[in-house]
Amino acid sequence: xxxxxxxxxxxxxxxxxxxxxxxxxxxxxxxxxxxxxxxxxxxxxxxxxxxxxxxxxxxxxxxxxxxxxxxxxxxxxxxxxxxxxxxxxxxxxxxxxxxxxxxxxxxxxxxxxxxxxxxxxxxxxxxxxxxxxxxxxxxxxxxxxxxxxxxxxxxxxxxxxxxxxxxxxxxxxxxxxxxxxxxxxxxxxxxxxxxxxxxxxxxxxxxxxxxxxxxxxxxxxxxxxxxxxxxxxxxxxxxxxxxxxxxxxxxxxxxxxxxxxxxxxxxxxxxxxxxxxxxxxxxxxxxxxxxxxxxxxxxxxxxxxxxxxxxxxxxxxxxxxxxxxxxxxxxxxxxxxxxxxxxxxxxxxxxxxxxxxxxxxxxxxxxxxxxxxxxxxxxxxxxxxxxxxxxxxxxxxxxxxxxxxxxxxx
Amino acid sequence: xxxxxxxxxxxxxxxxxxxxxxxxxxxxxxxxxxxxxxxxxxxxxxxxxxxxxxxxxxxxxxxxxxxxxxxxxxxxxxxxxxxxxxxxxxxxxxxxxxxxxxxxxxxxxxxxxxxxxxxxxxxxxxxxxxxxxxxxxxxxxxxxxxxxxxxxxxxxxxxxxxxxxxxxxxxxxxxxxxxxxxxxxxxxxxxxxxxxxxxxxxxxxxxxxxxxxxxxxxxxxxxxxxxxxxxxxxxxxxxxxxxxxxxxxxxxxxxxxxxxxxxxxxxxxxxxxxxxxxxxxxxxxxxxxxxxxxxxxxxxxxxxxxxxxxxxxxxxxxxxxxxxxxxxxxxxxxxxxxxxxxxxxxxxxxxxxxxxxxxxxxxxxxxxxxxxxxxxxxxxxxxxxxxxxxxxxxxxxxxx
Numbered sequence: 008x009x010x011x012x013x014x015x016x017x018x019x020x021x022x023x024x025x026x027x028x029x030x031x032x033x034x035x036x037x038x039x040x041x042x043x044x045x046x047x048x049x050x051x052x053x054x055x056x057x058x059x060x061x062x063x064x065x066x067x068x069x070x071x072x073x074x075x076x077x078x079x080x081x082x083x084x085x086x087x088x089x090x091x092x093x094x095x096x097x098x099x100x101x102x103x104x105x106x107x108x109x110x111x112x113x114x115x116x117x118x119x120x121x122x123x124x125x126x127x128x129x130x131x132x133x134x135x136x137x138x139x140x141x142x143x144x145x146x147x148x149x150x151x152x153x154x155x156x157x158x159x160x161x162x163x164x165x166x167x168x169x170x171x172x173x174x175x176x177x178x179x180x181x182x183x184x185x186x187x188x189x190x191x192x193x194x195x196x197x198x199x200x201x202x203x204x205x206x207x208x209x210x211x212x213x214x215x216x217x218x219x220x221x222x223x224x225x226x227x228x229x230x231x232x233x234x235x236x237x238x239x240x241x242x243x244x245x246x247x248x249x250x251x252x253x254x255x256x257x258x259x260x261x262x263x264x265x266x267x268x269x270x271x272x273x274x275x276x277x278x279x280x281x282x283x284x285x286x287x288x289x290x291x292x293x294x295x296x297x298x299x300x301x302x303x304x305x306x307x308x309x310x311x312x313x314x315x316x317x318x319x320x321x322x323x324x325x326x327x328x329x330x331x332x333x334x335x336x337x338x339x340x341x342x343x344x345x346x347x348x349x350x351x352x353x354x355x356x357x358x359x360x361x362x363x364x365x366x367x368x369x370x371x372x373x374x375x376x377x378x379x380x381x382x383x384x385x386x387x388x389x390x391x392x393x394x395x396x397x398x399x400x401x402x403x404x405x406x407x408x409x410x411x412x413x414x415x416x417x
Numbered sequence: 418x419x420x421x422x423x424x425x426x427x428x429x430x431x432x433x434x435x436x437x438x439x440x441x442x443x444x445x446x447x448x449x450x451x452x453x454x455x456x457x458x459x460x461x462x463x464x465x466x467x468x469x470x471x472x473x474x475x476x477x478x479x480x481x482x483x484x485x486x487x488x489x490x491x492x493x494x495x496x497x498x499x500x501x502x503x504x505x506x507x508x509x510x511x512x513x514x515x516x517x518x519x520x521x522x523x524x525x526x527x528x529x530x531x532x533x534x535x536x537x538x539x540x541x542x543x544x545x546x547x548x549x550x551x552x553x554x555x556x557x558x559x560x561x562x563x564x565x566x567x568x569x570x571x572x573x574x575x576x577x578x579x580x581x582x583x584x585x586x587x588x589x590x591x592x593x594x595x596x597x598x599x600x601x602x603x604x605x606x607x608x609x610x611x612x613x614x615x616x617x618x619x620x621x622x623x624x625x626x627x628x629x630x631x632x633x634x635x636x637x638x639x640x641x642x643x644x645x646x647x648x649x650x651x652x653x654x655x656x657x658x659x660x661x662x663x664x665x666x667x668x669x670x671x672x673x674x675x676x677x678x679x680x681x682x683x684x685x686x687x688x689x690x691x692x693x694x695x696x697x698x699x700x701x702x703x704x705x706x707x708x709x710x711x712x713x714x715x716x717x718x719x720x721x722x723x724x725x726x727x728x729x730x731x732x733x734x735x736x737x738x739x740x741x742x743x744x745x746x747x748x749x750x751x752x753x754x755x756x757x758x759x760x761x762x763x764x765x766x767x768x769x770x771x772x773x774x775x776x777x778x779x780x781x782x783x784x785x786x787x788x789x790x791x792x793x794x795x796x797x798x799x800x801x802x803x804x805x806x807x808x809x810x811x812x813x814x815x816x817x
Contacts, residue, residue, distance in 0.1 A: 163686060164683070164686035164689075165682065167686060245680065245683045246686075278569060278572075278573040278575075278576070279649040279650075279723075281572045282568075282572050282573070283723075284572070285572040295574065319654075319690070361658060
């Protein structure tokens with residue numbers, strides 16, 4: 008069956024989970040395709056999972072450009088002809104149903120949807136909840152199954168001021184996928200009917216790749232010669248709560264504990280964080296390393312003693328899974344999926360969000376106890392190896408989509 | 418010959434329509450007889466163009482395909498050459514950028530200035546001044562330091578170039594206007610000569626922003642108000658955490674947030690996450706008249722900013738007779754003395770904020786005396802007529 012996965016951009020450094028999901032589905036026999044606004048195929052080789060598989064390239068489809076509008080006007084006719092040649096029956100159906108639902112607006116919508124129509128999908132899957140809003144008519148217009156993944160921000164804050172923001176999505180889609188139970192509870196609170204078919208499939212990682220190959224890690228004591236090494240990985244956005252992390256490490260500094268804090272990730276919030284770093288006098292201790300590929304992240308995780316994840320809102324966090332697989336003790340907040348991700352007191356410490364004092368207390372505790380760091384690190388590795396292996400994921404998604412097409416009508 | 422004392426002032430490097438405080442300044446300057454030319458890509462409204470002493474100098478903002486822009490620049494260059502060949506030569510020789518295309522864009526943005534003369538050039542924003550460095554040699558220039566472009570941007574590793582820009586513009590300016598002594602001191606780090614600096618603090622019109630007499634204090638609710646864009650600099654997350662503490666103490670607080678901006682989701686999420694839905698109202702952008710009404714109905718003005726020049730919003734609240742709880746950032750302590758017109762607390766400290774608000778809630782008399790002190794302070798130190806007079810004196814002084 009043909010499965011079309013809709014994403015904003017592909018591939019993306021911060022969204023490697025989409026790559027593994029897509030490749031996994033192809034491997035278990037799905038005719039999976041990606042439709043995106045921007046395809047960065049020139050970066051293909053940078054991605055470990057893609058570099059060895061050039062044959063997947065033809066499954067990536069960029070939508071027709073619509074900015075500036077003049078371009079869209081010029082390309083409309085070619086887009087129509089190509090789509091019609093690829094899928095004449097479905098193009099006819101789209102116009103017939105579209106005219107009923109949208110009237111003259113179908114002309115513009117057709118151009119935006121042309122790539123999806125041309126692929127004649129059996130299933131259209133939106134990789135983020137917010138992408139599905141306003142797109143649910145595709146089910147009727149294409150006569151396909153519709154499903155959605157909710158990953159965090161979409162349920163946590165997008166459209167929060169509109170009680171019926173996802174109303175049409177709940178009424179139309181055939182199934183939803185959430186990363187964890189916390190997100191499912193949030194979906195229910197935002198109006199999702201309890202009987203809507205859903206699957207909790209947590210993120211998963213490649214524990215062969217995220218594996219320490221250095222001998223006896225983390226055995227060094229913390230002192231002036233060898234400061235505590237703290238690492239965070241994730242885009243620089245307000246929801247990651249990095250400001251609280253900076254306040255926390257300032258408290259660590261005030262306690263006279265030497266440390267170095269590295270943050271990997273890029274984003275618009277850099278200015279706010281660079282300002283906070285300056286205000287708190289942390290320029291020498293805190294370093295922003297920008298966005299980095301997975302190979303660099305693995306090296307950084309080998310370097311680090313502690314992984315810090317101060318988020319105020321989080322779907323699940325792949326980075327925290329990767330850190331645990333790399334045998335790093337995690338200090339994180341209780342935001343959403345993190346409590347399912349980390350085993351409190353075992354693979355790390357969970358503290359209430361927006362509380363720098365408690366973050367600092369846990370960092371200080373770990374700084375002074377290398378046995379604890381080692382024990383938590385090993386526990387983290389075992390936890391990920393047991394419950395979050397990438398090898399198990401394609402089967403879970405295969406089951407999700409199979410379940411949907413056998414129990415629901417188109 | 419121009420009449421004695423008449424000053425031709427060019428205002429450059431701004432986006433039209435201007436912020437309210439700039440609009441008030443421009444109106445005041447034209448009323449004081451200064452001939453104001455505003456260089457902007459957007460056309461001012463007819464109401465503005467009908468003002469005596471006001472004129473508009475259209476500048477092109479680069480947009481559209483490169484070929485079209487090149488053609489436009491060519492045509493504009495020819496027209497400029499008719500006005501003054503020497504000037505055109507001067508501006509062309511000043512383009513310096515990484516590639517030919519950006520040099521062309523630079524030239525395009527400077528061409529409208531060819532062949533005109535002014536007595537003073539005024540840049541209301543540092544970034545605008547940095548984008549127009551060649552203009553500094555055409556007439557004595559004044560640059561304003563208002564806030565983020567001096568306090569924040571230079572610390573951003575991705576905008577490090579602004580440091581050089583600040584240095585160069587401070588060196589070339591005839592005078593540098595600072596909205597507070599705090600920002601003047603901050604700007605010294607980028608080479609500002611204190612003798613060039615002129616501190617003129619922001620101002621409000623106390624006849625427009627005034628308290629409503631006879632409005633009883635509502636004992637059933639503690640009405641807190643704040644206005645400002647929804648951006649990280651305003652520190653709203655800390656404000657909401659402080660509010661949570663206040664509510665947990667059993668104080669019947671209600672917070673009105675007036676403003677809109679890119680961090681609306683962040684604010685909404687935090688309100689929901691801290692279970693403050695029933696005590697926070699987010700009003701979005703409002704008309705000045707509506708803002709005034711909201712201020713007049715409030716008990717206290719709250720500012721949680723992480724950085725400020727001096728907040729105009731706070732001054733408006735003070736003029737309406739509101740006590741203020743503000744974070745100790747930028748020049749805020751120059752407007753609010755801790756314990757007199759309100760309380761000044763550490764930034765990023767929700768607990769201190771809640772403590773100060775509780776103080777005001779539990780002491781209605783304090784609320785009144787601080788509110789009165791706030792209004793008195795505005796009338797003595799932050800009046801619009803004083804501010805405009807100071808600017809007129811500054812521009813006349815620089816022109817001569």
